[in-house]
Amino acid sequence: xxxxxxxPDAPGAVTDGTSGNVALEVxxxxxxxxxxxxKKEFVxxxxxxxxxxxxxxxxxxxxxxxxxxxxxxxALLAPVISKLRGISPTQPFTEKLNYQSIPLGYAGGMxxxxxxxxxxxxxxxxxxxxxxxxxxxxxxxxxxxxxASTIGVLIGIVAGYARGWLDAAINWVIDLTLAFxxxxxxxxVIPIVEDNFFGERDAIPASFRVILIICTFAMFSWTYTARxxxxxxxxxxxxxxxxxxxxxxxxxxxxxxxxxLPNIWAPILVTLSLNVPAFxxxxxxxxxxxxGVVEPTPDLGRMIFNxxxxxxxxxxxxxxxxxTIFILVLAFNLLGDSLRDALDPKSTR
Amino acid sequence: MRFKGGALVVGALAVALTAAxxxxxxxxxxxxxxxxxxxQTGSISYEAADNAGPAKPVDGAQKGGTITIMQVADFxxxxxxxxxxxxxxxxxxxxxxxxxxxxxxxxxxxxxVGDLATNPGTDVNKDCKVWEFKLRDGLKxxxxxxxxxxxxxYGIARTFADELNEGPxxxxxxxxxxxxxxxxxxxxxxxxxxxxEGIETPxxxxxxxxxxxxxCDMPYAAALPTTSPVxxxxxxxxxxxxxxxSSGPYKVKTYTRDNVLELERNTNWDPxxxxxxxxxxxxxxxxxxxxxxxxxERLVADAPADQASMTWTDTPPAVLPRTTQPGVAERVAKxxxxxxxxxxxxNQRIKDINIRKALYYGLDRDAALKAIGxxxxxxxxxxxxxxxxxGFQAFDVYNAxxxxxxxxxxxxxxxxxxxxxVLAHSNTPLRTAQAEAIRAGLAKSxxxxxxxxxxxxxxxxxxxxxxxxxxxxxxxxxxDWPTGSTIIPPLYDGREIVEEGNNNLxxxxxxxINAEIDRIKGLPAAEADAAWTALDKRIMTEFLPEIxxxxxATHVLYGSKVGNAFLSDAFGALQVNKVYxxx
Numbered sequence: 009x010x011x012x013x014x015x016p017d018a019p020g021a022v023t024d025g026t027s028g029n030v031a032l033e034v035x036x037x038x039x040x041x042x043x044x045x046x047k048k049e050f051v052x053x054x055x056x057x058x059x060x061x062x063x064x065x066x067x068x069x070x071x072x073x074x075x076x077x078x079x080x081x082x083a084l085l086a087p088v089i090s091k092l093r094g095i096s097p098t099q100p101f102t103e104k105l106n107y108q109s110i111p112l113g114y115a116g117g118m119x120x121x122x123x124x125x126x127x128x129x130x131x132x133x134x135x136x137x138x139x140x141x142x143x144x145x146x147x148x149x150x151x152x153x154x155x156a157s158t159i160g161v162l163i164g165i166v167a168g169y170a171r172g173w174l175d176a177a178i179n180w181v182i183d184l185t186l187a188f189x190x191x192x193x194x195x196x197v198i199p200i201v202e203d204n205f206f207g208e209r210d211a212i213p214a215s216f217r218v219i220l221i222i223c224t225f226a227m228f229s230w231t232y233t234a235r236x237x238x239x240x241x242x243x244x245x246x247x248x249x250x251x252x253x254x255x256x257x258x259x260x261x262x263x264x265x266x267x268x269l270p271n272i273w274a275p276i277l278v279t280l281s282l283n284v285p286a287f288x289x290x291x292x293x294x295x296x297x298x299x300g301v302v303e304p305t306p307d308l309g310r311m312i313f314n315x316x317x318x319x320x321x322x323x324x325x326x327x328x329x330x331x332t333i334f335i336l337v338l339a340f341n342l343l344g345d346s347l348r349d350a351l352d353p354k355s356t357r
Numbered sequence: 358m359r360f361k362g363g364a365l366v367v368g369a370l371a372v373a374l375t376a377a378x379x380x381x382x383x384x385x386x387x388x389x390x391x392x393x394x395x396x397q398t399g400s401i402s403y404e405a406a407d408n409a410g411p412a413k414p415v416d417g418a419q420k421g422g423t424i425t426i427m428q429v430a431d432f433x434x435x436x437x438x439x440x441x442x443x444x445x446x447x448x449x450x451x452x453x454x455x456x457x458x459x460x461x462x463x464x465x466x467x468x469x470v471g472d473l474a475t476n477p478g479t480d481v482n483k484d485c486k487v488w489e490f491k492l493r494d495g496l497k498x499x500x501x502x503x504x505x506x507x508x509x510x511y512g513i514a515r516t517f518a519d520e521l522n523e524g525p526x527x528x529x530x531x532x533x534x535x536x537x538x539x540x541x542x543x544x545x546x547x548x549x550x551x552x553x554e555g556i557e558t559p560x561x562x563x564x565x566x567x568x569x570x571x572x573c574d575m576p577y578a579a580a581l582p583t584t585s586p587v588x589x590x591x592x593x594x595x596x597x598x599x600x601x602x603s604s605g606p607y608k609v610k611t612y613t614r615d616n617v618l619e620l621e622r623n624t625n626w627d628p629x630x631x632x633x634x635x636x637x638x639x640x641x642x643x644x645x646x647x648x649x650x651x652x653x654e655r656l657v658a659d660a661p662a663d664q665a666s667m668t669w670t671d672t673p674p675a676v677l678p679r680t681t682q683p684g685v686a687e688r689v690a691k692x693x694x695x696x697x698x699x700x701x702x703x704n705q706r707i708k709d710i711n712i713r714k715a716l717y718y719g720l721d722r723d724a725a726l727k728a729i730g731x732x733x734x735x736x737x738x739x740x741x742x743x744x745x746x747x748g749f750q751a752f753d754v755y756n757a758x759x760x761x762x763x764x765x766x767x768x769x770x771x772x773x774x775x776x777x778x779v780l781a782h783s784n785t786p787l788r789t790a791q792a793e794a795i796r797a798g799l800a801k802s803x804x805x806x807x808x809x810x811x812x813x814x815x816x817x818x819x820x821x822x823x824x825x826x827x828x829x830x831x832x833x834x835x836x837d838w839p840t841g842s843t844i845i846p847p848l849y850d851g852r853e854i855v856e857e858g859n860n861n862l863x864x865x866x867x868x869x870i871n872a873e874i875d876r877i878k879g880l881p882a883a884e885a886d887a888a889w890t891a892l893d894k895r896i897m898t899e900f901l902p903e904i905x906x907x908x909x910a911t912h913v914l915y916g917s918k919v920g921n922a923f924l925s926d927a928f929g930a931l932q933v934n935k936v937y938x939x940x
Contacts, residue, residue, distance in 0.1 A: 100797045102724040103760070108677045109727035129674060129728050129790050130797075208826040209779050211807035298784060303793045303808060314786065317650050317675035 059274070062350040069346035072339040079336060083143040090136060095121075097136040097306045105131045116324025124328050128318060134328050140306035142332060148218060148301075149287035152225035157280045159226060160233025165264050167234065168241025175238075182231045190228045191297065197224065198299045214305035221294065221301070225287055233279050240272040274351035281344035285337040292333060308333055400747075401477050401576050401882070402468040407460065408476050410493075411628040412635045415921045415935050422938025423640040424919065425666040427652045431615045431645040436598040437585035438516040439523035443835070443928040444669045449582050450634075451607045451620060451641060451933060456490050456509065456564075457580040458633045461932060463923030467839070469576055470632055473504065473586065473604075477576040485571035485881070490579065492562045497625040498588065499603035506564040508586035510552045511545065516583055517553060518544030520595055525837055527578040531568045532556070551589065573882050577838035580927075606636035618643040637920075637937035649673045656914035657685050665938045667915035667922060669930045674730035674787070680914065688915055690922055694929025695745045696835035696909035697738055697844075700795070701820065701862040704902055706828050712775055713901045714755070715766045716829075721798025723759040725831075726907055728794035729787050733912035738905035741848070741893045745926055747839045748886025754897045766802040777805040781820055781827040784810035791831065821859045832862050833909060835929060840882070841889025846874050849896060865902035870895075 053061070063069050082089070090096055101122070104112050109129050111117025116125030116134070124134040167178035198220055206212050244250065245268070253267050292309030294300035301307035311329040319326045402408065432445045440449045450458070458472035469477050474490040481487040496504035516524055517539045529538040532555045545551045552558070557565040566575065591602040600609050606628075607620035620641040628636065652668045653676040672680060672689075680689050700720055702713050722737040739753035757765070778799075782792035789810065796806045809827060811819050820830045837843040847853065851866020870892070877888040896902065913931055915922045918939040925932035 098793075098797055100721075100724050100794060102721070102727050102794070105727050105731070107732045108681075109674060109731040110678050130794055131724070131727065208809070209807075211777070211779075302810065303789055304796065314790070317673060320654075321675055321678040 059350045063346060066346045066350065068342050069350070072343040072346070075335060075339045076343065079142060079332075079339075080146060082139055083146050086136075086139045086143045089139055093136070095133045095136050097140040098132060098304045099136075100131045101126050101133065102131040105129075110322055116322050118324070125324050127314075128322050128325060129314075134325065137306045137311055138308070138328055138332055141308035141311050141329070142336070144218065144301055144306060145288050145291055145308040145333075145336075148221055148225070148291050149284045151222045152229065152287045153280050153283040155222060155226035156229035156283060157233050157276060159230035160279075161237050161269070161276060163230065164234035164237025165241055165268060168238040169245055169260070169264055169268070178234075178238075182234055185228060185231050188228070190224075191293075193228070194224050194294065194299055195297060212302075214301070217301055217305070221291065225290065229283060229287075232283075233276065236275055236279060237272060240275060241268055244268055244271055278344060278348040278351065281340065281347050285340035285344070288333065288337055288340070400468060402460075402470050403476050407468055408470045408632055410631045412460070412632055412935070413462075415635060415637070415937065418635065418637050418920060418935075418937040419940050420637050420639070420937070421940065422638050422665055422918075423642055424638045424933070424936055424938060425642045425644060425663070426933075427647050427655070427666055427668045427670070428643060428645050429647060429649055429652070429670050432618075432643075434523055434598050435601055436521060437512060437524070437582035437587065437601060438518070438521040439598065440582045441524050444930050446582055447669075447925070447928050447930060447933055448618075448641075448643070449585075449601070451605055451636075452601050452609065453582065453585040453604045454631070455580055455582055456584040457576055459580060459925070459927040460633055461923075461925055461927065462935075463921075465926060467926050469580060472580070472631070472633055473509070473584075474579070478579055480573075480575075481565070485573040485575065486568050488566045488568075488572075488575045488579075490564050492564075493630045494562075495627050495630050496604070497627065498586075499608045499623045499625055501625050502588070503561070504586050504604055505561040506558045507552075507561065508588050509564050509584055510556050510558050511589050511592070512585050512587040513556065513583060514545045514549075514551055514553050515587060515592060515594075516544070517542050517549075518546050518594075520546075525578075525581050525583060527574075527581065527837070527843075528566070528583055529553075531570070531572050531575075531578075532566070534569055545589070546594065571879050573880070573885065574838065574840060574842050577840065580838065606631070606634050607641060610640070615645055617645065634934045635937070636934070641933070650676065653680075653914060656688070656916060659684070659688070659917050664916040664918040667919050667931055667936075668913055670913065672730070672733065672912045672914060674734075677730055677733055677912070680912075685914070688917060688919075689912065690915065690924050690931055691733060691912040692910060692924045693736070693744060694835065694909045694911050694924075695743050695839065695926075696833045696929060697741070697743045698735065698831060698833045698906045698909055699741075699862075700904040700906045701830045701832045702903045703825065703828050703830075703862075703864060705824075705864045707778075709773065710901055711769055711773060713904065715769045715775070715802070716799070716804070717755055717901065717904045718757045718762045718765040718769065719799045719802035719804055720757075720795065720904055720906060721759075721761040721801070722907055724794040724798050725791055728791040730912070733910060735907035735910045738908045739897075741896060741905055742841055742844050742889065743836065743908055745839055745929075746836060746841055746844065746886075746889070748841075748890055750890050752894055752897075754894065761798050761802060763802040766804075770803075775804060777807060778828040779807050779809050779826070780829040780831075781809045781811050781816075781825075782831060783813045783816040785813050788813075788831070795829075795831070818858070820862055821857060823854060823856050823859060823864065830862065831906065834860070835909075839927070840886060841893065842878065842885065845889055845892055845896075846878070849902060850874050863902035865900065867900060870900070 104117055104126055105128065106112050111126045111128060113119060118125040122133050122135065124138065126133055127137065163178060167175045201220060202212060205216070250263060250267055253263050258267070291300065292312055295307060295309035295313040300309050308329055312333060315326040315329055432448060433442065434440050435445060435449055435452070437449060437453055440446055454472045456472060456474045457469055457477050460468040460470055471477050473492050473496060475493055479489045481489050492504065492506055498504060513528060515521060517529060519539065526538040532553050533541055542553050543549055555567045557567070559565070586604055588602060599612050603623045606623055606626045608623040610619040610621040612618045622639055649670050650673050652670050653672045655663050656666065656668065657676060657679050680686060700716065702716060707713060726732070726734055726737070737759045740751065742749060744751065780792055780796060782788050792808050796808055799806050819825060820827060820832065834844065834848055847860045849861060849865050850871055851861065852871055854861050854864060854866060873892055877885055877892060880888055911924065911929060915931065920937040920939045921935050922931055924930065
């Protein structure tokens with residue numbers, strides 16, 4: 009990070025009169041040489057612009073963002089990739105497995121046709137399984153994070169502003185939800201809901217299980233955002249600008265969504281960005297207890313689960329999905345960290 | 358400090374990648390040979406030499422030591438009245454003896470001889486209706502008291518009890534033909550008679566069975582644990598599962614459910630009375646609650662503490678490639694078992710034989726096998742009966758290639774439209790992978806198949822309901838003794854279809870086949886074997902109620918100090934009567 013590079017004994021760097029290292033760095037455009045200081049005019053910037061500038065300077069954030077963009081585009085283009093390569097994710101290539109159903113050839117069956125090799129057992133193309141599996145994982149993680157944050161913000165802002173019995177009641181619900189064991193709930197609810205909606209012979213559409221998982225995640229994860237937002241609102245609700253708005257005759261809705269909400273975007277954005285990787289890993293964990301996304305829908309978590317026993321006999325099969333989820337989660341976490349730094353430069357790391 | 362764990366994992370993967378990256382995976386099985394189908398040469402022996410104890414010694418075998426058997430789950434039942442699973446029967450055979458038993462030497466030769474009895478049963482009137490067994494001299498229980506024919510009769514009587522209904526019910530339904538086996542007689546509890554009708558014990562050494570119909574398979578049925586002696590004074594009813602009273606070479610030392618079962622020598626067992634068991638080890642120890650992967654990895658590693666260990670759990674596919682390396686390959690026992698796996702077709706739903714024929718050609722047997730480990734898991738099947746059945750003759754009515762034949766499917770179906778099909782499967786990782794392989798294979802031929810996962814514990818209950826809503830389901834069946842009479846009648850006799858708990862999962866009911874089953878049941882053993890094979894072929898050609906998918910095979914590992922480990926053909930698993938610990 010750059011922060012430590014700028015030493016106090018380089019006075020030339022201090023050009024625009026603002027104080028503090030971080031603000032100073034952010035406000036000085038890199039291409040302006042130090043000796044042109046006197047010509048420089050003071051530039052007014054909103055907090056959002058400042059944060060964006062800080063984020064742009066952060067190389068970790070840039071690399072993470074590019075990685076994520078590339079992976080997301082690959083995931084979104086899954087059907088196109090499938091068409092271009094002429095391989096569908098569930099197409100079996102069992103003729104390319106040996107008598108013990110291990111891929112023939114070198115390095116897990118890697119070849120010009122199968123760039124990352126093929127799965128032992130079912131003989132499916134690993135690259136196509138990964139691309140489609142990533143699509144499922146990202147969809148579940150993003151959708152859950154957005155739904156959970158939306159619910160959390162709405163409930164949190166109401167609880168924080170309401171005081172009295174409503175606040176107490178909402179707090180009680182939050183505590184209850186936090187105390188509820190998530191995995192046990194998921195184990196009990198997912199199969200039952202499915203049986204309720206679909207008959208014994210109905211083909212359960214893949215989207216239904218996905219939506220069910222998203223709902224389960226959202227149901228349990230809104231509490232963190234809600235608590236955070238409630239705390240923020242409580243600190244803000246006595247501030248002068250709120251008093252002023254109230255004195256000017258603003259309604260509750262106006263105060264909540266026009267006065268308070270814009271001031272707490274930063275922590276919400278950070279939790280949102282850190283929720284996504286958490287959901288990716290939790291969704292993968294569901295596969296381990298047999299309630300994740302079901303065959304034949306490709307899924308990153310299930311792929312990891314199935315590949316782990318092969319670590320000694322066909323390590324390539326374990327490597328690719330493991331590496332993918334590792335990169336995905338790491339990039340999301342680093343980006344979330346950078347986002348937090350950019351939005352709130354005072355916070356210590 | 359912080360990265361130690363992480364570095365180790367990365368390091369291990371890196372080593373594995375380097376190792377795997379350098380070598381090419383080929384289809385060459387290293388000379389080990391794929392599962393060859395050895396046809397069983399089972400027979401009933403009345404030779405005095407075969408029937409006399411002690412058991413023939415094994416070359417190089419030593420007495421002593423303890424064999425550890427690593428298992429995933431505890432046994433459901435050890436009570437002889439409730440014992441109906443092959444590995445439980447193998448274990449039970451160490452603790453209690455039946456009237457008859459099998460002598461095996463690992464060559465595929467199997468002899469049915471008298472165990473408690475002096476010979477495999479005398480057909481008194483030569484019409485298979487009256488069978489007489491004479492007990493040996495010098496038989497003793499673990500407390501030194503003598504084993505009498507009355508205890509055998511009592512052991513059979515208690516199998517009629519409702520609370521002990523899990524075992525085989527052949528002799529019971531032969532004694533009380535027509536209707537459920539215990540509709541009239543419900544065992545000795547609650548004031549019932551101590552001996553079922555039709556069983557006589559004129560003295561302490563003789564037991565006689567009087568059947569209303571001819572049952573020439575009686576010597577085989579008498580080898581089931583049904584005929585194990587249980588002294589009335591020692592009968593603890595439901596609790597007998599935990600501590601069967603020993604009449605065999607070992608007795609229960611400790612038994613902690615789901616954890617460990619330890620057997621120690623029964624000093625009152627006299628090897629001179631037993632032609633079947635060598636009983637070389639001083640004890641057996643069964644450990645439960647291990648993962649299949651863990652068991653296989655431990656046996657591959659062959660650490661000193663695990664060298665006298667073996668398992669009945671099939672090697673998981675992920676470990677198979679490592680069993681071909683030197684040092685491990687010679688500690689593998691593999692071969693066919695008596696089980697056949699069928700793609701069950703619900704005939705109540707799929708009534709058109711052309712659709713069933715199309716499914717026969719559409720099934721990718723190769724992919725279905727590869728999903729669970731390839732040739733180590735089985736070989737493609739074309740008959741209803743297993744190759745281990747007496748008198749088996751291989752035939753292939755339809756000559757479908759192992760990978761399926763989509764062109765032939767279209768030719769058979771023509772303009773017939775096939776409704777969307779539901780394939781139920783047990784919800785375990787391997788069975789799910791296999792169901793997906795079957796689905797993908799059938800999809801190649803244009804079938805629309807939906808997968809329906811069912812919890813493993815209730816799978817057979819669900820598909821065994823007569824009005825189950827599924828079209829297809831994979832199910833396995835193994836004979837209780839190596840003749841067609843425990844394969845064709847339970848699976849294809851339509852008169853046995855009941856509301857729940859069916860074995861006839863095709864729900865196939867054809868009067869002409871039912872009549873033929875009755876005719877063959879009355880034939881003497883030698884003629885019956887050929888007749889069952891002919892009936893198998895007739896069912897396959899004319900009706901094709903369901904689709905034979907593959908002949909099951911087993912592939913298990915054992916430690917380097919386990920001597921004389923071979924697969925028992927009677928049970929389709931590693932035998933325990935003739936193993937020893939290498940000192």
